Amino acid sequence: MKNTTKKTTKPAFVVDLTNVKTCEDIKLEFVIAKAKSGVKLDDDEIMFLINLGAILAIEVIDECIEKLNAKTVHIQDDELYHELEKILEKAVAPKKTPWYKKAWNWITKPFKKNK
Numbered sequence: 384m385k386n387t388t389k390k391t392t393k394p395a396f397v398v399d400l401t402n403v404k405t406c407e408d409i410k411l412e413f414v415i416a417k418a419k420s421g422v423k424l425d426d427d428e429i430m431f432l433i434n435l436g437a438i439l440a441i442e443v444i445d446e447c448i449e450k451l452n453a454k455t456v457h458i459q460d461d462e463l464y465h466e467l468e469k470i471l472e473k474a475v476a477p478k479k480t481p482w483y484k485k486a487w488n489w490i491t492k493p494f495k496k497n498k
Contacts, residue, residue: 396420411435 396416403409414428458464 395422407435 396419398412398416400409400412403412410428410431414424414432417424417428458467
């Protein structure tokens, strides 16, 4: 009689590919499975995660910029733009006091009581 021994090996990690849509998703699922099971990640996988994070951050920034641009009004008429620019400059510029008011305040300053 021969004794047969079966060796059973467990996989190092299990990958779930049910919700995969692109090639990047496949690689991401492999990296996630390796990380969850405690298998050491390669430098290429770490760089992949960094690049993926940068891409996601850029997409979020682009969405925010699109939301801000949706509220922006673009003026095509140059005359209207120049009129609005003059109005804004007037509103923002500080008022200058005339020279005679400055002189009068300078002359009467010693005679005013401190409050």
